[in-house]
Amino acid sequence: MATTSLPPATDADLSRVTESLEMISPLWSVWVLMTLSAQPLRYAEVKPRLPWLHDGQLHPRLRKLTEAGLVERTQYAPRHVTYGLTERGADLIPVLTVIAAWGNTHLEKDLAVDKTTGVAGPEHIPPAQNAEDTIMLLTPRHATPILWALQARAGATSAKTVRAMAMPDxxxxxxxxxxxxxxxxxxxxxxxxxxxxxxxxxxxxxxxxGAVSAWAAGRPLAEAVAHPVWGQALAPSQAGPGTWITQESRLPAAASPAPAPAGPALSAQPPAARWKAGDLFSHEISARPLSPSPAGGHRR
Structure with missing residues (x-):
């Protein structure tokens, strides 16, 4: 974590949040965590749920999440091993749900035709993908410290002040x-x-x-609304214009892609906060691996 000139308590909080986001930012980490959220699974049960991941991708991700204390590997016999969430990992799932809700509301969606009704509307993006795409916006170097500095200023400020607060070195x-x-x-x-x-x-x-801060400090998620820096931000209904952020999808491209919506209202998008395990795979999954995003954020 880079040094900032924010107050010591805020700087410590920011450091915990940054480290937490970096812990879950590697590609497919969120997918693995959400896959294991319902119950422990054997490797052979995880694999078909994430068919685009080869053994050389899934094994290292499970190992890293185990080393991070989010996943627990339990060996019952030489050929009987399960992977499940630790208590710390289980506590992270509601936080990922909050992150996914932001992505569902603010990241661009293509138009897709509902196979049941035949009506075109915004495509469904799995919560795991929404969460992962959002995290990828927040983890480039200095991104989160700058956002915190701007929020702490609560209005317009100069680039010089931002540098002094978020990047004093x-x-x-x-x-x-x-x-x-x-x-x-x-x-x-x-x-x-x-x-x-x-x-x-x-x-x-x-x-x-607020949610990541509460989780990182081991506090109840309910305390997120009282965060000293972010607790006074605008409510979602006041949050912005009727446009999405344009993001590059890491989901498989549709066979006949439809044009992106011109500017649907954010308030029309349903919240993703009521995520259920079954929602993770409520879309057609491609067997081919997906490409990672370029540095500095990604477009969807």
């Missing part, structure tokens, strides 16, 4: 690349060097950062 020029990346990702608005602020989508990250 760097020169002024170092703040511009991450700021431009966050602006391209739709989380920050840059009007000029003296007017930098969170976008509506950025302010709407309040429940995400």
């Amino acid at each position: 760097h020169g002024l020029s170092a703040v511009y690349p991450p700021l431009r990346r966050l602006a391209a990702d739709g989380l920050v608005e840059i009007r000029d060097t003296s007017d930098v602020r969170l976008s509506a989508h950025g302010r709407a990250l309040a429940p995400v950062y």
